[in-house]
Amino acid sequence: MSLTIDITSLPDERLIFTPSPLAEMSAMLHVLGEPAHHPERHGWAASTTASVPPALAERLAEADFLWRSSRxxxxxPGIPGATLADELDAVDRIDDEQYVRAALVLTCGASRLAHRITSPLTDPVAQERARELALARGPRQADFADRLLTDPTAVRALVRRMLEDCAEAFFADAWRRVLPDLAADARRKTDLLVRCGAAEALAAVSSSVALEDAGGGRRRIVVDKLQDNATNGAGAGGVTFIPTAFGRPHLVVVHTAGWRPVVQYPLAEDGVPEPVSLAVVQQRLEALAHPVRLRLARTIARGPHTTGELAAAWQLSAPEVSRHLAVLRKAGLLVTHRRGRYMLYRLDLAGSARLGTDLLEAVLR
Known part of the structure; x- marks a missing residue:
C-alpha cells in the first residue's frame, strides 16, 4: 500500500524544502491531543498541558479533531510563510468552500475523497450527511459542524484567535528552540537536491519516501503509507517538504485534490532507527505466524543452534528446518555465524523486539 504523487514533467527545483511554523504548531497540538503516539514527548506534553490557561485548554479540546487523528x-501549508502570522493570513484567503471541506473531512470522519461530493455549504443532502457523521463523533463535533455550516466566517475567526493564543501560551518559545534545526535540515535537503538530484534528496527525507520511475518518462514520489491514494504534484505546481521536530513517528501527507501536495517528515535523530516499511513488517509477522517457525524462533531465541539440533529438538527433517529458517532469514529475523563446519542460527533479539514498535509506527505513519 502506498500514496503516490505524480511529478512527471515537474522540474526538480519545484520540490521545496522549508520549515513551516503553522505545520509545526499543528504537530505540537497533535502531541498534546495524542501523547500516547509520542512517548518521547511525554515530559513536554505534561508540562505544556499544565501551563495552558484553562479557557484556552477548553477551546483546544473543542477543536482538537482538526489535528488529533489527522491534520x-x-x-x-503548501507554500509556507516566514512567520505564523503570514501563514494564518494565507489560510484566511482560502475560500469558505475549501476551508469547510477540509474541516468537515476530519470533523465527520469522512473520506478524503469527499472533495468529489457536492458542497455541504450549498447542498442540503450533503449538509445533513455532514451533520449526521459529526453527531456520531460526539456532541462537540456536532456543535462545531453546525456552527461551521451556518456561520463559517465566525468559526474561522475563532480558530485563528485560538491558534494565536497558542503561539503566546507555548508555541513561540518551542518554535525558537526547534527552528534552527528545522532550517538546517531544509538547507541540507535543498543542497542535496541541487547536487545529486531528486532521488537522493527524497531518500534523505525518509526511508519511507522514494522516487519511482513509472515508465514512459513518468516519475512519481511513492510514500509508504497504510492507504492507496494518488495526487498530482505537477498539476499543483510542485511539492513541499516540511521538516518537523514534534511529528515523529508520523509522516503527514496532504494529498487532497485542489491542494498542493505536502509531506511533513520527522527530523532524523541519532540513535533512532529508520522506519521499517509496511511490507517488511508484514513479512516478519507472516514469517512468525507459522507454528513451526514460531517454535524454531523460540528455540533459537535462547541461544544459537545448528540445523541438525533444531531438527532433532522438534522431530523435523533437516531440509524442512532449512526451509523454515530461510523464511525467517529473508524476513531479517535471524543472525548467523559459522563455527568450524557448522552454521549456527540465532534469533535477532533486537530486531524482533522492535517488531511491535515497527508495526505501531507503520500504522501511525
Whole structure:
C-alpha cells in the first residue's frame, strides 16, 4: 500500500524544502491531543498541558479533531510563510468552500475523497450527511459542524484567535528552540537536491519516501503509507517538504485534490532507527505466524543452534528446518555465524523486539 504523487514533467527545483511554523504548531497540538503516539514527548506534553490557561485548554479540546487523528489540510501549508502570522493570513484567503471541506473531512470522519461530493455549504443532502457523521463523533463535533455550516466566517475567526493564543501560551518559545534545526535540515535537503538530484534528496527525507520511475518518462514520489491514494504534484505546481521536530513517528501527507501536495517528515535523530516499511513488517509477522517457525524462533531465541539440533529438538527433517529458517532469514529475523563446519542460527533479539514498535509506527505513519 502506498500514496503516490505524480511529478512527471515537474522540474526538480519545484520540490521545496522549508520549515513551516503553522505545520509545526499543528504537530505540537497533535502531541498534546495524542501523547500516547509520542512517548518521547511525554515530559513536554505534561508540562505544556499544565501551563495552558484553562479557557484556552477548553477551546483546544473543542477543536482538537482538526489535528488529533489527522491534520486539516490548511494546517500544513503548501507554500509556507516566514512567520505564523503570514501563514494564518494565507489560510484566511482560502475560500469558505475549501476551508469547510477540509474541516468537515476530519470533523465527520469522512473520506478524503469527499472533495468529489457536492458542497455541504450549498447542498442540503450533503449538509445533513455532514451533520449526521459529526453527531456520531460526539456532541462537540456536532456543535462545531453546525456552527461551521451556518456561520463559517465566525468559526474561522475563532480558530485563528485560538491558534494565536497558542503561539503566546507555548508555541513561540518551542518554535525558537526547534527552528534552527528545522532550517538546517531544509538547507541540507535543498543542497542535496541541487547536487545529486531528486532521488537522493527524497531518500534523505525518509526511508519511507522514494522516487519511482513509472515508465514512459513518468516519475512519481511513492510514500509508504497504510492507504492507496494518488495526487498530482505537477498539476499543483510542485511539492513541499516540511521538516518537523514534534511529528515523529508520523509522516503527514496532504494529498487532497485542489491542494498542493505536502509531506511533513520527522527530523532524523541519532540513535533512532529508520522506519521499517509496511511490507517488511508484514513479512516478519507472516514469517512468525507459522507454528513451526514460531517454535524454531523460540528455540533459537535462547541461544544459537545448528540445523541438525533444531531438527532433532522438534522431530523435523533437516531440509524442512532449512526451509523454515530461510523464511525467517529473508524476513531479517535471524543472525548467523559459522563455527568450524557448522552454521549456527540465532534469533535477532533486537530486531524482533522492535517488531511491535515497527508495526505501531507503520500504522501511525
Amino acid at each position: 486539516a489540510d490548511f494546517l500544513v
